[in-house]
Amino acid sequence: MASEPPRKLQIYSAVNTGVSPYKREKYEREAQRYWDAFYKRHQNKFFKDRHYLEKDWGKYFSGEGRKVILEVGCGAGNTIFPIIASYPHAFVFACDFSPRAIDLVKSHKDYKDSCARAFISDLTADDLNKEISPSSVDIATMIFMLSAVSPEKMPMVLQNIRKIMKPNGYVLFRDYAAGDLAQEKFSDKGQKISDNFYVRGDGTRAYYFSTEFLTNLFKENGFDVEEIGVYCKKVENRSRKVVMNRRWLRAAFRMSNGSNRFSSKEALPKGSGHDFAYRSTCIPESVLPSPCNYKTVRVCLR
Ligand SMILES: C[S@@+](CC[C@H](N)C(=O)[O-])C[C@H]1O[C@@H](n2cnc3c(N)ncnc32)[C@H](O)[C@@H]1O
Numbered sequence: 002m003a004s005e006p007p008r009k010l011q012i013y014s015a016v017n018t019g020v021s022p023y024k025r026e027k028y029e030r031e032a033q034r035y036w037d038a039f040y041k042r043h044q045n046k047f048f049k050d051r052h053y054l055e056k057d058w059g060k061y062f063s064g065e066g067r068k069v070i071l072e073v074g075c076g077a078g079n080t081i082f083p084i085i086a087s088y089p090h091a092f093v094f095a096c097d098f099s100p101r102a103i104d105l106v107k108s109h110k111d112y113k114d115s116c117a118r119a120f121i122s123d124l125t126a127d128d129l130n131k132e133i134s135p136s137s138v139d140i141a142t143m144i145f146m147l148s149a150v151s152p153e154k155m156p157m158v159l160q161n162i163r164k165i166m167k168p169n170g171y172v173l174f175r176d177y178a179a180g181d182l183a184q185e186k187f188s189d190k191g192q193k194i195s196d197n198f199y200v201r202g203d204g205t206r207a208y209y210f211s212t213e214f215l216t217n218l219f220k221e222n223g224f225d226v227e228e229i230g231v232y233c234k235k236v237e238n239r240s241r242k243v244v245m246n247r248r249w250l251r252a253a254f255r256m257s258n259g260s261n262r263f264s265s266k267e268a269l270p271k272g273s274g275h276d277f278a279y280r281s282t283c284i285p286e287s288v289l290p291s292p293c294n295y296k297t298v299r300v301c302l303r
Contacts, residue, residue: 019191020200028200029151033098033123035204036149040101042203045077045109051144054080055087057251058173061140062088068139070094073124073162074146078106084142085116094133096122124161125154133165141165141172148176148208152198155208159222163256170256172224177209178231178248184209210250224254 020028028035039047055062062068062084068091072080075095084093095117097103106112106119120132124146141162150158162172177184179197187199187207194200197209216226229252236245 019193024200025194028194028204028206031204032149032151032206036097037099037101039203039205040077040099040105045079045105048076048079048145050079050083052083054083054142054173057175058253061171061173061253062091067092069137071096071129071133071138071141071162071165073141073143073158074098074149075106075119076102078109078112078119080142080144081106081117081119082109082111085111089116091116093117094138095119096124096129096132098123124158125150126157127161129161129165135164136167138165139167139170141170143172143174143176145176147174148210149206150208151206152195152208155218156222159219159224163223166256168256168258171227172219172254174215174250174252174254175232176250177207178250179209179211179214181209181248182245183207183247212250215250215252219252219254223257225257227253227255229253 062070068088070084070091070093072084072093072095075081075097076099078095081093081095084091093116095103095106096119097106098121100121103119103121106117112119118132122129122132147155147158166172184197184199184207187193192199192201194206197211197214198206199209200206212229212231216229219226229250232249232251234247236247237243238245
């Protein structure tokens with residue numbers, strides 16, 4: 002019969018990470034419910050439309066033919082609708098595991114069957130091939146989505162996306178970078194689940210990526226790095242008289258040739274934590290634009 006772990010060990014574990022094993026498991030099991038509650042509370046008012054996509058990634062979206070795009074973890078559609086506005090000939094698949102988020106997308110005034118199809122899907126569990134033909138997507142956008150997934154399950158998301166990407170298709174990625182001010186704030190409050198992974202007060206979670214971790218994660222799952230960089234802003238909140246140093250990672254990954262050589266089993270992390278045994282070469286931090294040149298902007302961002 003399996004015996005319970007010694008009590009001392011349990012206490013150590015809770016103190017070490019800030020979140021008890023019971024809560025950690027609950028946040029994982031009920032991730033969908035927490036995000037759905039988020040959209041019940043905030044509707045489509047929380048995130049701003051992401052108008053920087055065309056400026057940052059125009060070269061990937063433009064070109065011959067009708068581009069097929071998948072917005073992964075689309076939320077209320079703040080990435081979908083700027084893409085449709087800038088590229089009216091594109092077709093955008095969009096998925097999220099929050100039914101309320103998908104309802105918000107479908108009720109948006111610019112949602113039309115001729116240019117978009119939104120559906121409910123848990124990217125860590127549901128096969129995208131049920132909704133999208135294999136090897137049919139030119140570009141997958143992952144905008145502040147992967148950070149919401151536990152590091153143990155990130156490979157599953159990438160393996161799922163690989164199946165529907167065209168050979169040489171691109172994943173365009175933007176998400177939280179390690180060292181962001183918001184991460185430092187978490188560190189003070191005992192909301193740490195594991196290394197660089199935290200839970201917010203509303204039960205949603207956020208992972209803070211280093212360039213090395215992200216590079217290895219994508220390489221291990223069959224993508225090559227096209228570009229990657231840390232992107233920094235000083236965000237000034239004049240009413241609260243605070244200046245915050247925010248950091249994001251912006252990257253583009255291309256499907257590796259020989260796209261089917263990675264089985265999903267191989268892609269899974271080896272340990273129970275996210276101590277992946279990476280085999281691939283990393284891009285050293287020294288070749289990245291670091292330290293950041295902060296530029297001051299006045300915006301309100303999560
Ligand atoms: C910060 S929001 C980003 C939304 C959108 N990409 C944007 O640009 O505003 C993260 C989204 O990822 C979704 N998400 C998290 N884990 C997911 C999963 N396993 N499968 C599908 N969607 C997921 C959440 O429901 C949430 O809508």
